[in-house]
Amino acid sequence: MRTKIYLWLLTAWLVFGSGRLPAQQVMLYQQSPVDMYVINPAFAGYDENIHLNLCYLKQYAGITKSPQSYYFNVYSRLGKRPAKVYKQYSLRISQPGKYSTVGKPKASKIIHGTGAFISNDAYGQMKKLNTGLSYSLHYRLNEKNTAAIGLSAGLVNFSFNKDGLIPDIPLDETLQQFINQNYSTSFINLNGGILLYSSKWMISYSAHQILGNQIWLRSESNPYQIQLHHFLSAQYKMSIKQGKLKLNPSLIVRYLKGIDPLVELNTLLYTDRYWGGIAYRLNNSALLMFGIKWNKINVGYSYSLNTNVLFNNTAGSHELLLGMTF
Structure with missing residues (x-):
């Protein structure tokens, strides 16, 4: 039955999808x-810090060939200025503290950042591979607040591999022709974003797949449109229990044309070593997550349970995140 669900979705995309996945x-x-x-x-x-993250997500556990994704990224600042060290001399002066700040590097108003990433989304025989590099520029507005812009560029590959596909329902001619061709195509991708932040809060907007490429999976008369995605997020950081606990409520909204926005409300609680949180995606799913920090390593796990029409057909989704900070 669950294999039939997968094949029905694939058929609906190819025959009735009008170029939308x-x-x-x-x-x-x-x-x-x-x-x-x-x-x-x-x-x-x-x-x-230098950040490295490896993440794996298995969606809709229990459904045959359900989606699974992973990503790896690394990102950090560029051109960090080392502090200057001056030798101490035995010469006495009348005001020893007068020159205590001499030689200390002045905080630059402009900071540069860079990163690299690779991700793979697999939905049965359909796969999307995404690789790229990013650059960001941060400008200190004042002692507390900073504004930043970022851009990433890379290559995306869509592919369909018929190996391992054993249909258990009759296939129409369109689907059968598509399965037989082992399709693959690549295109250049751009993402961009802006960020306002301080030590207490942040507001972020980003746009993915800015170029809006068109690719042809079936025929040149019916292109598949790569959709522009918008992400809006906000986060606030609070200290409680005299700083022993940190509470971070956040909001993430994902929007693309023609589909209802996905709104996620999230709250994370941190101690020096452990963290946990809950989240709710409106009309979609409820999430539970927790993790542990050990030296420079962070390990996190999350589980989500669908609250939409897939509730009775899946055993939820699982995600594992491994991070390192230097």
Whole structure:
């Protein structure tokens, strides 16, 4: 039955989809609030650390050939200025503290960031591979607030491999022809974003698949439109229990033309070593996540349960995130 669901969705996409894929073109990962670079390239360089993240997401467990995704990224600041060190001399002066600040590097108003990423989304025989590089520029507005812009560019490959596909329902001629051709196509992709942030809050907007490429999966008269995606997010950081706990409520909205916005409300609670949180995607799913931090390593797990029409057909979705900070 669940194999039939997969094949029915594939048939509906090819025959009735009018060039639109029902599955997500741009993935919204469950632990995005922990790694916001996956949404907005402007986050590269937002702090002084080097970040490495590896994530795996298995959606709709229990359905044959259900979607699964992974990504790996690395991002950091560029051109960090080392502090100057001056030798100490034995000469006495009347005001020893007068020159205590001499030689200390002045904080630059402009900070540069860079990053690299690779991701793969697989839905049965359909696959999307995305690779690219990013650059960001951060400008200090004042002592507390910073504005940033970011851009990423890369290559996307869509492919369909018929190997391993054993239909258990009759296929119409259009679907059969598509399956037989083992289709593959690639195109250049651009993403961009802006970011306003301080140590207490952040507001982010990003656009994915800006070029709006067209690709032809069936015929030149019926192109498949790569949809522009919009992401709007906001986060606030609070300290409670005299700083022993940190509470981070956040909001993420994903929008693309012709589909209802996906709105996610999220709350994360941090201690020095552990973190956990809950989230709700309106009319879609409920999420539970937790993780542990050990030295420079962060391991997170999340589980989501569908609250929409897929509720009775899946065992939920699982995501594992492994991160390192230097």
